[in-house]
Amino acid sequence: MPEAQLSNDGKAPFPPRFQRPGWLSTALFALFLGFFLWSLAGAGMSIRELVNGLPNIATIAGEMFPPSTDRAGPIMAAILVTFQMALVGTVIGVILSIPMALLAGRNTSPHPLVRHVARSIISFLRTVPDLAWALFFVVSVGLGPFAGTLTIIVDTIGFCGRFFAEAMEEVDPGPSEALDSIGTSPLDRIAVVQIPGALPSMINTSLFSLEKAVRSSVVLGLVGAGGIGAELAASMEMFRYDQAAYIILMIFILVYAVEHLSSRLRERLMHQSQ
Amino acid sequence: MTSLASPLLQQPVFSEPSTVSSLQVQGLTKRFQGTTAPVFRNVCFNIYKGQSVALIGANGAGKSTLLRCCVRLIEPDEGNILLSGETLSSKRGRELKRARNRVGFVFQKHCLVPRLSALTNVLHGNLAHRSGPRNWSQCWARQADRDRALHYLDLVGLADLWHKRCDQLSGGQAQRVAIARALMQEPSILFADEPTASLDPKSGQVIMELFARLSRAQNLTLFFVSHHVDHALHYADRIIGLRDSELQLDAASGTENTVSLRGFYA
Known part of the structure; x- marks a missing residue:
């Protein structure tokens, strides 16, 4: 234990500033x-x-300015497809995450073995990188946005499944005990206690997941899974840096708009009651 | 609809003892794992229909455990429980759940779902009898059930706040919503585990007054745990007391006084 030093007046000892x-x-x-x-x-x-x-x-950087708008039409169409991939992939992924999370949650799973299997599947989906999933789906279902959407679905289940399960585990057990005491079914308890209790966290996670999916769907195009990434790769390969600058600017606007809208939506949803 | 929540501060009128038993506890013993001494042993008592019974005892005397053992939320080690003459001890699974749905439970903390409205929380009392989405939220509930839920909110004086989220209610209001939820269940017996412990003295008195009135108006059997000797004397027909792991008191409240009951907290 470190020795206490004496203060200047030599009376009261005080503790050292740092410990070895x-x-x-x-x-x-x-x-x-x-x-x-x-x-x-x-x-x-x-x-x-x-x-x-x-x-x-x-x-x-000099060649990037001013950004070129000569392919604005196809680029905007690709941006829209990118957003559509992200939206559809996230919504389907979030919906599929809920049953996965219920099976993986300590207080919602029907059996410890089921919980263990569900957690293992979620971990596997999360730990394999999205680019690896994209390559797998491109080979499986062909080039295009469908492969990208499947990638986002799988990535979202891995991300949301874990956080939804943790959010449900953290719900105050009091209301659940109260309903248990009057003989309600486990499904009723999940519907009226676990899900409403975890809802703020689930909404947050879903909106973060959408933001993540938008960013990720940009990159997925680089391996042929549809969206704006393919346009960006083509522009860079053809040394059309001015066109690439326009694409990057559009990507920035898309990501910024999604982040801004999701935070507004989050605030609104948090304050509603049933 | 007439509210029973006011006027609040009147002397309760005790019911005449009934001969129909609501809850019979026979030789109940409970030990927790890793401890040698039982929480309580060989506890026997009988609560009659319409009676209001207070359970008193010091911290750690086993009051809450005894209350939970009566509906087997905690499994007793020995003994028998009869709820309205029906043996609870041998029931399993759905049979046990069906037996529990006649017992309303009000906890120390209100145990409401915070994000949901007062009306939806009251509606959840219906889940004791009917499962499914129509009882998950007031938005999808049958009109008759919504009317009933609103009626019970009115009984506890909170009909105007039906739309309020429960995390926006005061402690006393939330506890009244919890009572309304228990009434929605239409129980034959109402258990309350220190329902005033987290409330200030005035709100606590309001809640106890409400219990006494509802119990009288609906001929409801009330079994409550309290640390307030005054509440036990004022609002119960009968007082039972746990001390040194045994039931050492079972007497009509009129025969006891504050000084004699304080001995249970020594």
């Missing part, structure tokens, strides 16, 4: 620092290459 870390903390910190320095080399961090690349960055 234990040997285990010091060793772990040294280990982390060593690994981080090694990772800098592994990640290819190079100041020299960055400096050498600065003229290229300036050239490309």
Whole structure:
């Protein structure tokens, strides 16, 4: 235990400002620092290459302005498809997440074995990256937005399934006990206690999921799963940086609009009652 | 509709003892795992229809556990429970649920669903008898059930606040909604586990007065746990007391006084 120092008047002792870390903390910190320095080399961090690349960055950035609107029509159509993929994928994904979450929740699952299996499926869907799912679905159902939508559905189940289950587990058990005491069925208790109790968190998660899906659907196009990503890849490959700038600007407006609308919607829904 | 919530501060009129038993508890014993001493042992009492009975005892005496054991929300280790003459101890699954739906329960904390309106929370009392979406929300409920729910809200003096979310109600109002929910169930016996513990003295008195009036008006059997000796003396026909794991008191409230009952909290 660290020694307490005496205050200036020599009367009341007061505690030291800092405590000496234990040997285990010091060793772990040294280990982390060593690994981080090694990772800098592994990640290819190079100041020299960055400096050498600065003229290229300036050239490309210069060619991006002013953004070109000569393909505005097809680009806007692709932006719309991107949003439609995200919306349909998220809505279907959220709907499918609810039964998955009920099976995975500690206080809603019918059996521990069912809970374990449901949690494992949700973890698997979440841990496989969306690009890997997109490649899988492109091969399975062909190029186009359907593959992207399937990817978003699977990604949403992985994301929402986990958070919905946790939200239901955190609901105050009091109302559930009150209804249990009068002999209500488990389905009734889930419908009137668990889901309304978890609803604020579920709405939040669903709207975050929509924002995430919009961002993700932009990237999915790069592997042929439909949407604006394919247009962006084509513009970059044809060195049409001015067109790429227009696409990036449209993507920014889409993502910003979805985030803004979702936060407004979240506020409205939070204050409604039945 | 006439509200029974006011005037509130009148002397309750105790009912004449009935001979029909509402709740019979025979030799009830409960031990929790990892403890040698039982919470209570060999507890026997009989509550008659229309009677109002207070259960008193110090913290940790096992009052709430006893109340929960009476409907097997906590399983007793030994003993027998008869609810309106029907043995509860041997029932399982749906039979047990069916038996429980005649018992209204009001908890220390109101245990309402916070985001839902007062009317929807009252409607949930109907789930004791009828399952399904029409009793999940007042939006989809049958008109007759909505009318009944509103009637019980009126009985507890809150018909005007039917649309309010329960997390926007005061503690006393929320407890009254919980009572309305229990009444919606049309129970034959109403259990209340320290219903005034989280309320200020005035709100607590209002709630107890409400219990006494409803119990009289609807010939409802009332079994409540209280830390307030005054409430036990004033609102119960009979008082039973737990001390040292045993039922050491079972007497008409008129024969007891504040000083004698304070011994249960020593």
